[in-house]
Amino acid sequence: MFKYMKPALAAAAVVLALSGCGNAAASSPAGQASANAPEGLTTSGKLTLCIDPEYAPLEYYANGSGGDIAGFDADAARALAKHWGVEAKFEVTTFDGLMPGLQTRRCDAIFGGLYMSQARLQVADAAPVMKAGPTIVASPANVDKFKTPLDLCGHSVAAQAASSNAARITSLKDECKQAGKDEPRLTEYPKTAETVLAVINGKSDALIETNVAAAYMASQNEGKLAVASKIFPADTTFGVFTRKNNTLTPALAQALKDLQKDGTLAKIATDNKLEASIVDVG
Structure with a gap:
């Protein structure tokens, strides 16, 4: 002042x-x-x-x-x-x-x-x-498939380019291998809006996003997106x-x-x- x-x-x-x-x-x-x-x-x-x-x-x-x-x-x-x-x-x-x-x-x-x-x-x-902390957003029909991080193994996941969320999926690949599962397939997009479209259009099974933004995404796409809760800690x-x-x-x-x-x-x-x-x- x-x-x-x-x-x-x-x-x-x-x-x-x-x-x-x-x-x-x-x-x-x-x-x-x-x-x-x-x-x-x-x-x-x-x-x-x-x-x-x-x-x-x-x-x-x-x-x-x-x-x-x-x-x-x-x-x-x-x-x-x-x-x-x-x-x-x-x-x-x-x-x-x-x-x-x-x-x-x-x-x-x-x-x-x-x-x-x-x-x-x-x-x-x-x-x-x-x-x-990060969380997973998917279609209402698929969201219940994701309860733990390893449930992402073998699935296509969208994330914003150069984000910590994208890095988290990359690091998950080794965990999936150790568990005898297929690696998650990560696709990075410049904008978060493009990650939303990737899930809505079926190009990705899920997207990873902070819980701050995830609820907003779901509210703006009611009936098309839902949030999988408590997969990752809010850390x-x-x-x-x-x-x-x-x-x-x-x-x-x-x-x-x-x-x-x-x-x-x-x-x-x-x-x-x-x-x-x-x-x-x-």
Whole structure:
């Protein structure tokens, strides 16, 4: 928040500059940093975030194809920017372009449904924001076939390219071999929407997705998709990623704790049809 008052006309200009569905971040005038803004922002007065708006209910286009970006991550990113008194700016990229976008300074952070995997933490820092885990989505006729991970052996499984979910199916191949079963056949797609179509169209027997997104997928495809519950443990942490050893890293972690303490993140979760308990900032 601003630590000093502006004249009325300047304040009005700031209000008019707010972006996004009435839930945008407060921002400083162009080129002027807020007194609360942390060090390390690529552009003064702006928090720039790499995001792939193809992952409802975390980040997606409100009208389906463009315009305002909605979802838990988008709303939480705006709240984070507002907490610092800067403007939230989204740099849209594909899922597999998120980390390269961060490393090449297209953005200050990734607030976009990325797991805090060991591989990612070797090249970037991250602050925890949500606890989740993978699950399986299949047609209602087939969903009861999947009760344990080994039930995926011999089946075709769709996953988003370069995701931890895809890696989980790859690692399952050895377990299937050891159990004397056929390997799962993994097909990776650039977008989560394509994994849904793969199951609906019969190209894949199932898709693997985080439980955060799986329920939304099923609700949007009632009668065509169903969720197989409790196949994998909810042992995965989503993080907000920053560049390795960046001065922004500790400030971002503290800001998330502040937003959890004051109830902001819990409200954003429930507003996006998620359980408030899913928020976990460590």
